[in-house]
Amino acid sequence: MKFLLIHQNFPAQFVHLAPGLAARGHEVVALGISAGMPQLPGVKHVLHQPVAPQPGAVPKDPNWEEWTAKLARGHSCAVAMQELKAQGFTPDVVFAHPGWGEALYVKDVYPACRMLVYGEYYYGTEGGDSHFDPEFSRQADLAASERLRIKNTHLLHALAVADGGVSPTEFQKSRHPAWFQPRLEVIHDGIDTDRFRPDSQASVGLQKAGLELKAGDEVVTFVARQLEPYRGYHVFMRALPALLQARPNARVVIVGGDGVSYGAAPPKGKTWKGIFLSEVQDSLDMQRVHFVGTVPHEVLRRLLQVSAVHVYLTYPFVLSWSLLEAMSMGCLIVGSRTAPLEEVVIDRQNGLLVDFFNPTALAHTVASALAERADLAHLRAAARETALRYDLRRNCLPKMIHYVESC
Numbered sequence: 001m002k003f004l005l006i007h008q009n010f011p012a013q014f015v016h017l018a019p020g021l022a023a024r025g026h027e028v029v030a031l032g033i034s035a036g037m038p039q040l041p042g043v044k045h046v047l048h049q050p051v052a053p054q055p056g057a058v059p060k061d062p063n064w065e066e067w068t069a070k071l072a073r074g075h076s077c078a079v080a081m082q083e084l085k086a087q088g089f090t091p092d093v094v095f096a097h098p099g100w101g102e103a104l105y106v107k108d109v110y111p112a113c114r115m116l117v118y119g120e121y122y123y124g125t126e127g128g129d130s131h132f133d134p135e136f137s138r139q140a141d142l143a144a145s146e147r148l149r150i151k152n153t154h155l156l157h158a159l160a161v162a163d164g165g166v167s168p169t170e171f172q173k174s175r176h177p178a179w180f181q182p183r184l185e186v187i188h189d190g191i192d193t194d195r196f197r198p199d200s201q202a203s204v205g206l207q208k209a210g211l212e213l214k215a216g217d218e219v220v221t222f223v224a225r226q227l228e229p230y231r232g233y234h235v236f237m238r239a240l241p242a243l244l245q246a247r248p249n250a251r252v253v254i255v256g257g258d259g260v261s262y263g264a265a266p267p268k269g270k271t272w273k274g275i276f277l278s279e280v281q282d283s284l285d286m287q288r289v290h291f292v293g294t295v296p297h298e299v300l301r302r303l304l305q306v307s308a309v310h311v312y313l314t315y316p317f318v319l320s321w322s323l324l325e326a327m328s329m330g331c332l333i334v335g336s337r338t339a340p341l342e343e344v345v346i347d348r349q350n351g352l353l354v355d356f357f358n359p360t361a362l363a364h365t366v367a368s369a370l371a372e373r374a375d376l377a378h379l380r381a382a383a384r385e386t387a388l389r390y391d392l393r394r395n396c397l398p399k400m401i402h403y404v405e406s407c
Contacts, residue, residue: 001405002027002089004113006077006096006103010037010045013097013118013168013189016397017404018043024401029089031080031102033073048080063150070154074104081109093404098158107161114407117158117165119184121318122175124148127339129230129262129315133357136229136264164407166400169319171339185403190396191324193388195301198330198380202305206253209290213306218247218370221307221331223255223300223322227273230262231320232313232336235359237276241283242363247370252289253303262317304329309369313356314340327351328387330380332373334366350382 003021005014010032022028022042029044030037037045050072094110096103097118106115124130130148131137137144159165159180167173168188173181203214213219220243224231233256244250258271266272273291295303300322304310310331312323319340327333327344333351335341345351352369354361369376390396 001093002029002091003404004029004031004081004084004089004091004094004110006031006094006106007118008033008073008097008100008102010034011040013120014095015040016190016392017095017400020397020401021404024405026405027089029084029091031077031084033076046080046084048076050076063146066147066150067153070101070104073101074154077102078105078109081106085109093407095404096158098155101154103158103162104154106158114163115158115161116404116407117162119165119167119173119176119180121172122155122177123151125175127316128175129317132315133229135234166403169340169343171316171343172318187399187403188324188390188396189321190392190400191321191328191387191390192393193328193391194393196304196325196328196387198384199302199305202302204299204302204306206290206292206295206299206303208292209253211251211253211290213251213253213303215306217306217308218250219303219306219308220250220252220366220370221255221303221310221326222252223304223310223312223326224320225256226259226261227254227256227271227276228260228263229272230315230317231256232315232356233272234276235313235336235356235362236311237280238359239363239366240289241280242360243366244285244288246363246367250288250308250370254289254291255293255295255300255303257294262315301325301329304331307331308373309334309366311335311362311366312341313362314338315356316340319344324387324390327383328390330384332369332376332380333383334362334369344386345383348379350379350386352379 003026005018007014010030018028018030019040019042031046053068091113093114094106095116164183166187167184170186173184173186200215205212222236227233258273304326310326311334313336316339333345335345335353336356337353338356347353352365354365
């Protein structure tokens, strides 16, 4: 069979699927815009380059800018597909992440292909991220509602012609329109549970913080791609004064960048990291709070192996790979009682859940977990057992390959 995999930042979620299909003798072509994408064995890589509209070509309106950016990506991707077609490549299956517009014109170039979408998220539906946090949303804000409508427009175009698709979790599937959900299979991207496993002898050096930590130390970890409200950074920071007061020997290690991946940007010239640090900084012993920025994955692995309590908070949104990796390493999880976590963490069975908006409860729960961690070893073991259901090689990748081969 011939497969065309499309993702603006390839390989991303296709990092294992692409070489997995190639290893089974299929012809696999990857289409993306990142010049630095790694060369995967057996996979032909093709780049396309969207052209931004000329200044003044569209009104100065965020919704127009959002939509025209998606149109530009869709057009650029379509031109690249036409070139592939002219070279004799006609895929049996096109599997596209539609999130940035690349899937808009797939069926116009390849009308006979089977088209699959990676259903990562659909915005604005009840129970999702929209208007979840009253501190950063206004229910009656027409402009915000218009923006959500535009953010879904290109997704709807893709769903309307797709033959099927994959969502990594039941929650993410449930965000999509009801009429499309029967066409979505729930198959997680998978994690390497052999690599991400507990290690009672683990240690890690954090140069930026000047720290050497080992398993058994009273280490609280918090990890996000960016330190921003969507991942509960503001709630975590507000919990720290009470937590550090209750646990005078605890150290807090915070991993994440200063930018924004999801949601609104902070006021101009500021970062969410700085805003919420300044809110509580005078009440913190900063000798015990360590911001280490982004770290290599291997350093993150060792850090989570020494973690005494790992805190993961999120809006009702996409579930981070890092949570399942932490569970796979037997971390003692304290998480937010929000839908993405409730799918994988059962309170008092394989972790501890608290109300997202209650920093006091978060501080108390983390402090109690540190004090009782010897008696909570069963939660760590159960977290590991849960993570094994998401094993890449034994479970998720075989399911994914079977699905795209048989769709």
